[in-house]
Amino acid sequence: MTQPSGQTPVVLITGAAKRIGAEIARCFHQAGYCVIIHCRRSQHDAEALAAQLNRHRAGSASVLVADLNDEHALAALGTRALSCYQRLDTLVNNASSFYPTPLASLTQTQWLDLMNSNARAALFLSQQLAPALIKSAGSIVNLTDINVNRGMADFSAYTMAKAALGAMTRSLARELAPSVRVNAVSPGAILWPEHTEEGATQDAEQASILAGIPLKRLGTPAEIAQTVLFLARDAAYVTGQTIRVDGGRSLA
Template sequence: MQSSHPPHPVALITGGAKRVGAVIAHTLHDAGYDLVLHCRHSVAEADSLASELSAKRANSALVLQADLADMQALPALIDTAVSHYGRLDALINNASAFYPTPLGTATTAQWNELFASNAQAPFFLAQAALPVLRASRGAIVNLVDIYAERALAQHPIYVMAKAALTAMTRTLALDLGPDVRVNGVAPGAVMWPSDGKPYADQEAMLSRTPLKRAGAPEDVASTVLWLLRDAPFVTGQIIRVDGGRSVSI
């Protein structure tokens, strides 16, 4: 453990090794945050990202591997982060499982996996982090989804899990104020799923979006940074970063 608190604020990002999580990591690091990068399977990617970031600023990124469905692992993530850096200023619940579960074929295992990453882990990580976030007057940002409030065909369990995370965002904002702010970011089309689903015709979807284009992961990351650093009077809000799609869906 370091002998004194570092001068940099510290953020824990779940699912921080790849895709949007990695862009959030770069953005926060550039803004002066030291990072705890959680991963499940993507240890090599997380280690590579941490090395890249620490080459820019020594000892500024720590990788922690854990299965977020493992309830014992959640307090340990927080404890290890705090032991390493001596503080925690931000929790970004980014990790998310996403796949269809059509009614008639859905399993208990699918329910448990989708709720574990999208609702259960964010709640219990927030609970474990609460004392240190209160001490730092920190913030929580949850990556939610427009489909928490709108239906997505064939994805009922995912939609319910994200709806739970949205409700949690608002409830914890009420319960944790004034010391800790809690907000959510609902991305639109900023990075397509690797399998191209669930949108068979991406251009048709974008044509119905007021800005008529996809966004970028950086749009989401800059919003996360704004909520953490530049929005001291904002809590309990879901910021839709979607090119206006939520008003036209």
Template sequence: MSHPTPRVILVTGAARRIGAAIARALHAQGDRLVLHCRGSRADADSLAAELNSARPDSARVLCADLLDVDALPALARDAHAQWGRLDALVNNASSYFATPLTELTPAQFDDLLGTNLRAPLFLSKACAPLLAEGGSIVNILDTQARRPFAGFSAYLAAKSALWTLTEALALELAPRLRVNGVAPGHMVWADQPQFTPERQAQEVARIPMQRLGGPDEIAHAVRFVLSPEARYMTGAVVPVDGGLRLG
């Protein structure tokens, strides 16, 4: 659904994979995108060029290290300054890797907690006063955050905290802003796979739908949660996991 005045939406970690799919889905309905990246500038620039070729002046790139909390207010201000408005924030950027307890380091913990909890919290804080009336924040969670499995304690703890943060901010920012979450299951395997091929096959077997989901299915859920059709939803977490959480 297109909007009379194009909305401006900041998507973190937008250069590749699920973030890029979210950006494309929102762009297809007429939104303008501020594409955040950290180290994937070439991919972000390529995506911006693709979107701008389809509709001129509809996508711009901003780089920032989300682990640097002091940089987040500037990212929010710069996102707003691109077109003089900001309508939504999608907290998508996320570190993800295994941390068996015997090998967990403080640096790994800081990375996982920083990208999956601290950055979404402080970027939401920075963006909230800049978001237009009726604006939204969407946090990308993990359907397994409430059903932990071994070897990923730091990541799952951070995502579980982000789940609670989603509900807490929905209370604090209502009624001016809505805050919701989308919780993927197994959508795409990481670039550096955390599971052996045998374990991947076991994980797919756990999914009632018997397949990985794919980035577009997360993107479609985000698009719905940001749409006028979801205007009475806040503090909700939409699972997009093929039923994985039920196993």
């Protein structure tokens, strides 16, 4: 059972059971926040992460399970989040579906899934939680993608959805000012996608990506998490901005 946080800041992170989302949760928790970990399918991982954080600070982490493609579950998520600690200071829209959709085989179902998870859910969750964020003079941080500007063959639906999230960032920054700041972090190559095929073709593709990064390495989840925390906690005069954390890849 969660405990009231009093003046302790609270963050809700969507898609926070694994990978970058989990690292964002750890980063905010280390900074003294109470953390609400949202997940869809990865409840075991989310519960394990929350247990780890609660061992460090009792009652400081909670888990909420919801399918962001389900409008009823999405509508209930904001209410459930506020019931955890009776306040909210930061919303991190990190949840994202990601898979190829070649134009020849793209389906309406894929389009809706990618738009829902990457853009629609973030918009309507922001709508639900705006009153609480206004009350706390809080912030929203969205996770976009550098490929919105570069383009990505076979991923047109995904990049369009992330572009919509970027447009939402700028529009809500105007609409929710001056009470709530809205910004985005645009990761470059941080982790290789899960469930990729192994072999010479995959190795060559990854080597080509690394060759195009001026800093000549992958970024780390911690570097993304630290940037999200900076925008949420420290960037008091920054809104409507997207910070690229990509090792310089977008310069190419």
